[in-house]
Amino acid sequence: EDVAKLIQRFSRYQQSSLSIEQFTTFGKTAKPIESLQFGRHELPVRLAHIIREIDLLPKNLLKTPSVELVRSWYVQSFSELIEFQDEQETDEVSNRYTQSLMHIKQRHDNVVETMAQGIMELREREGDGAFHPSIEYFLDRFYMNRISIRMLITQHLVLFGQDARSSKSNFIGCFDPTCHVASVVEDAINNAAYLCEHYYCAAPEVEISEFNAVDLKKPIQMAYVPGHLYHMLFELLKNAMRAVVEQHGSSSDAPPIKIMITKGRHDMTIKISDQGGGIPKSTIDQVFEYHYTSAPEPLKAGSAAPMAGYGYGLPLSRLYARYFDGDMQLYSMEGFGTDAVIWLKALSAEASEILPQYTRRTPKNYEEVRLAAQHCRDWSSSKFYGYGSKS
Numbered sequence: 009e010d011v012a013k014l015i016q017r018f019s020r021y022q023q024s025s026l027s028i029e030q031f032t033t034f035g036k037t038a039k040p041i042e043s044l045q046f047g048r049h050e051l052p053v054r055l056a057h058i059i060r061e062i063d064l065l066p067k068n069l070l071k072t073p074s075v076e077l078v079r080s081w082y083v084q085s086f087s088e089l090i091e092f093q094d095e096q097e098t099d100e101v102s103n104r105y106t107q108s109l110m111h112i113k114q115r116h117d118n119v120v121e122t123m124a125q126g127i128m129e130l131r132e133r134e135g136d137g138a139f140h141p142s143i144e145y146f147l148d149r150f151y152m153n154r155i156s157i158r159m160l161i162t163q164h165l166v167l168f169g170q171d172a173r174s175s176k177s178n179f180i181g182c183f184d185p186t187c188h189v190a191s192v193v194e195d196a197i198n199n200a201a202y203l204c205e206h207y208y209c210a211a212p213e214v215e216i217s218e219f220n221a222v223d224l225k226k227p228i229q230m231a232y233v234p235g236h237l238y239h240m241l242f243e244l245l246k247n248a249m250r251a252v253v254e255q256h257g258s259s260s261d262a263p264p265i266k267i268m269i270t271k272g273r274h275d276m277t278i279k280i281s282d283q284g285g286g287i288p289k290s291t292i293d294q295v296f297e298y299h300y301t302s303a304p305e306p307l308k309a310g311s312a313a314p315m316a317g318y319g320y321g322l323p324l325s326r327l328y329a330r331y332f333d334g335d336m337q338l339y340s341m342e343g344f345g346t347d348a349v350i351w352l353k354a355l356s357a358e359a360s361e362i363l364p365q366y367t368r369r370t371p372k373n374y375e376e377v378r379l380a381a382q383h384c385r386d387w388s389s390s391k392f393y394g395y396g397s398k399s
């Protein structure tokens with residue numbers, strides 16, 4: 009059976025979305041062999057679903073060297089994993105599988121950069137007109153798939169790989185079953201403030217408050233991936249701090265950023281409020297676009313990380329929020345400031361992976377995204393030339 013046929017077959021299998029509860033119970037009890045049995049099926053299924061979707065990209069993008077390279081990585085990893093289908097469940101095979109996952113993870117390290125490059129190549133060649141709204145739709149699905157695959161691989165490697173974490177931490181792979189939200193918030197504040205001071209010689213004050221509606225006396229904790237939460241908070245805080253410093257200068261009487269952390273029966277919600285002058289309603293959606301071009305060039309100091317140029321930071325952060333069925337949104341009052349809100353599922357059984365799935369209808373959905381962009385022209389306005397707000 010050739011690889012194209014196998015990809016087709018595996019793209020027809022249902023993916024198994026796992027909840028945080030399932031990740032943590034599995035992580036506590038499973039043996040390497042069981043992880044092999046799960047992963048050697050589930051990983052090729054998830055790879056196949058997204059390979060089918062890569063193939064729906066407009067031809068001029070699909071044919072760029074970068075996108076062809078990315079696609080070849082996915083096919084290569086798929087082929088390597090398929091080899092484990094008919095293997096015996098021995099320790100030797102299990103070790104080879106773990107090795108193989110290490111290599112696959114490395115192979116895909118630069119997917120985000122390489123995919124971004126393909127899109128830039130296309131734009132340079134064909135201008136913004138080639139910039140299809142279906143690309144935004146694709147990238148959200150593509151990167152969500154990548155987050156999910158890397159999660160499965162990382163869990164296997166952290167639990168069963170060489171430097172499997174010592175048992176004294178109560179982490180289960182990359183999950184902290186009792187993640188203390190305020191501590192992650194403080195980490196993110198400290199690192200964002202450090203960057204902000206580097207660029208602007210000042211950083212605004214931050215005030216944190218907490219309301220635990222479920223247990224008034226206890227600090228807010230939940231089962232989550234602290235790394236994902238940190239990523240989202242760091243991104244939002246960099247943006248909030250930059251807005252405040254650019255609005256108020258580095259004077260010490262700049263209004264503080266206020267963070268509210270709450271927990272109800274279903275949601276853990278974090279709101280970050282800045283008085284950094286806000287952004288117009290018309291640009292809120294663009295802030296979550298990949299390659300949002302109208303943003304100022306990100307400030308760079310040598311090779312240091314840029315301080316909040318809207319690059320991929322915000323759209324990827326929103327995907328992390330959505331990955332376990334949460335969300336992220338911005339509410340802005342132009343001239344005054346912005347509230348950024350993160351909602352996460354407080355119950356580990358309700359926090360289930362949200363995965364893009366390839367179905368018979370997926371090609372039609374892409375067509376509909378294209379049509380929707382046309383349909384916005386049935387409200388007459390001068391801004392509906394070209395695709396959406398891009399031109």
Ligand code: W6P
Nearest residue numbers: 247248251284286346348
């Ligand atoms: C702004 C723009 C922004 C993006 C994300 C988070 C906070 C803020 N504040 O002015």
